[in-house]
Amino acid sequence: MTVALAMAATLADTGAVRIAGERAICDRRGVLYFPEFRLLAVSDLHLEKGSSLARRGTLVPPYDTGATLLRLQTVIADYQPAIVISLGDSFHDGGGAARMHASFRERLEGLMVGRDWFWVAGNHDPEAPADLPGDTVRELAIGSLLFRHEPSAVRVEGEISGHLHPCARIVQQGRSVRRRCFAGDGGRMIMPAFGAYTGSLNLLDRAYAGLFRRETLMAYMLGTERIFAISHSMLRPG
């Protein structure tokens, strides 16, 4: 517990935000932590994406599930959350959980022990993952927050979602940097995809049209050491 508080304190320097009044930390590893609720949110794990591609003849290395779980294990060890919410598309397809190697399943179940675990249904995994503990929900309200997979078309204060895999790009003097990012305008937040093989979609894409108040929209870009908060006006497409 003290560990978690210390961690939160150091990170507050860079990744601290408020969403509908609730205090949260955008962790540069791509998870969102709410100290008041001891709640950790992670989105778009896309576990077993590798084997899903392999089924269709693209034999990418079968290590993505292991890599994703290892990173998840690290952040969970750091924050020791009481509640974990996996914000949908936790598995790349409906058969993912069943295909998962026994060793990975054990590791995942190990992470779930002693805490409340919610699987939010996503478009890739609308059903509850086979034979895994945890509660499967369509959406989940906690305090003034609402957790769901896809951002709603109408603006909902306090909504935390994923699905779109946001990334942001800035250009200066003919050079450019592109990173995954959290996207938030103070009212709602869209989380970056966490999975090892997940791609990303630029925040300026039409898919995000109308979701945010432009004046206050910020991209919290994931750096190797810290989060970089970049205002909407500095972002570039591509």
Add this chain to the structure above:
Amino acid sequence: MTEQLRLAEQKAAVVLPEPFVKWFAEKGWSPRAHQIELLAKAQGGQSVLLIAPTGAGKTLAGFLPSLTELAGRPRRRPGQAHRGIHTLYISPLKALAVDIERNLGKPVEEIGLPVTVETRTGDTPAHKRQRQKLAPPDILLTTPEQLALLIAAADARRFFEDLRYVVLDELHSLVTSKRGHLLSLGLARLRSFVPALQMIGLSATVAEPDELRRWLVSQNPPGPMAELIVVIGGAKPEISILDSEERVPWAGHSARYATPEIYNEIKRHKTTLLFVNTRSQAELLFQELWRVNEDTLPIALHHGSLDVAQRRRVEKAMGENALRAIVATSTLDLGIDWGDVDLVVHVGAPKGASRLAQRIGRANHRMDEPSKAILIPANRFEVLECRAALDANYLGAQDTPPLVNGGLDVLAQHVLGCACGAPFQADALFEEVRTAAPYADLDRPTFDRVIDFVATGGYALKNYERYARIRLNKDGLWRVSNPRVAQQYRLNVGTIIEVPALNVRYVQAGSRGAASRGGRVLGKIEEAFLETLTHGDTFMFAGKVLRFEGIRESECFVSNAPGSDAKVPYYGGGKFPLSTYLAEQVRAMLDDPQRWKKLPEQVADWLRFQADKSVLPKRDDLLIETFPRGNRYYLVAYPFEGRLAHQTLGMLLTRRLDRAGARPLGFVATDYALAIWSLADMGHMFRAKKPSLAALFDQDMLGDDLEAWLAGSWLLKRTFRNCALISGLIEKRHPGQEKSGRQVTVSTDLIYDVLRSHEPDHILLQATRADAATGLLDVSRLAEMLSRVQGRIMHKNLEQISPLAVPIMLEIGKMPVHGEADETLLMDAATLVEEAMGTK
């Protein structure tokens, strides 16, 4: 009449059938000695390599064995089964195949030969391809990729059973790339279908003909090499370096200073071909020429990014001699001859002496008249390089890169292709593959790992057994596990990786697309460049200054920007680094003041100045200068080993300098030199031997430092991407698929990260490292250099910048370090935000 010619004529009477003798006579020609010699050797059952300059009648020579044999063949009677392909002609360029069809048509028609000649390229319509399978032509003109496809077809063995000859054009350019590796494997397959098959290679002059002679024939077991016929070039070309009245700039690549002088040369000649090294140089030169084109001479632009229709128009006009000058890049580089070109101008450094020879061959395709060429160096180092290239040409020295071992990614593609054609036995395929020269040294365990990779990805974690692409059946044969695999293979065949590019479409100024869909497409530009533009930026393309309006789906919208200068220059970097041979020549010239007399006065003065203020490096030495400037300290090294090797050296040295406490801030690399700047006084550190220069430049930097740097390098990620695409690990992206592909495709950078941390010895990473060593990192060349300069490093600690250092110092800040994502950029942007919002 010389003895040689008389002998040739006697020989001609023996080997050349009567109708051909008559045809030559009617034309008023006599067959050339090498044409007859090649025919005789081919008739003796041998494979032959013909090395000859452009205009020597190489093509006709290559086809004579086929034409004479086909002439004596009885016509097919109605009802008789169709005969298979007799001769396969393979060229690196589609355009070349089309050109040959035209050229070959003439003798076939005039002699009245019963021979059919057809092309088969990516542009050939499906119905024609189908017909070709049922009723094959006698001579099929095609490309390496089409051969790979033909081999992967179920009826391949039958289709090729009557094959007698394979004619390989521009062999010197084919063999040095992965395309060459794939082709060598294809030929190995053909040899296994038809053991008596004969190869006829046509090539420009090369440094090591024996490499090509071996390449043409089976290397398992190694037998005699292909026969060699060399035609010595005709009249020596008249090449000069522009001795400009103007000041030759220190740095830069535009050669803008010489525009009026170039224009005058165009006026004095019938048709001038102007070659440059990059597309952006072509655009710039074209603009500059039109700026001074008072007589509105027809001057055209030709490069690979322009719209095809536009390119065809230029080529047509060129063939009709309607143009006075054409500004071109390497798209016009290979042996295509059109029109009466009487002058070749080469702007910028020619980089490799053999490239120069090739380009000069363009002028005046009649062998006995001298070609005329002028070299225009864009800066002072290029003056040195041009001089060296010129001397090399007179010496006849040629420096095609040494052949490297065949890529394992290419082998993987071929293995899958073989399986798509017919079930194979691993032992037999291994023996067959080793007949190809690039794979002669392949060992069995590596081959088996490649098969394992093709089957299930070859991972230590055997998760994918049930998804195998090929499977070993009980009969000992590997088979494609399902027809979709073959389908996928056919869509992805080949080794050419296209850089993602967007259509550039003309619209009304200020409109952002929707209203102006009808605008003309000007060509294609790399996505990576367009992504660095913002609305309103101007740049040069298709001979126009354009305003960037925005990107919409797979199109980039631009409008006219009349009268304005292009704001964003784009120097993609010379694609071809300075060759080892030329580098040596340049160093030798610096070391020999006698040779400076042949240089323009201002350049010789520059070198004398350097000798006075600092020192000139000895031929085999490495000169290092250190000096302070502003509040920084600079190190400039002059290895002359090419930009790629220097870039790698720069990366490694900055790591070492950082460890030594020099606090390096950055570096810049050109073809000739490398500059590093730091906060600490490096000159002082070297003199105190903390560290010594010998230690700093020790070869051990290629060990751990290289490994550590490589691990996260974008260069290696890019190399991995190519290997992943060629090997078939992932599919090439097709246009239009990009947007919807977000959830489906997976970026190779992510795969690379995961694979490297879980299975660093995977065969694809092995292939990637092998590529990097010779490709983007040029580690092999760096290694040679480091071993050469051991004990030969000359340190000059100076009070101020030296004359020789000026060019590279001018490049600082001008040359972006592409791709290396830099968090300082993010830091700057974030700080701006923090300041503006008052949070800091």
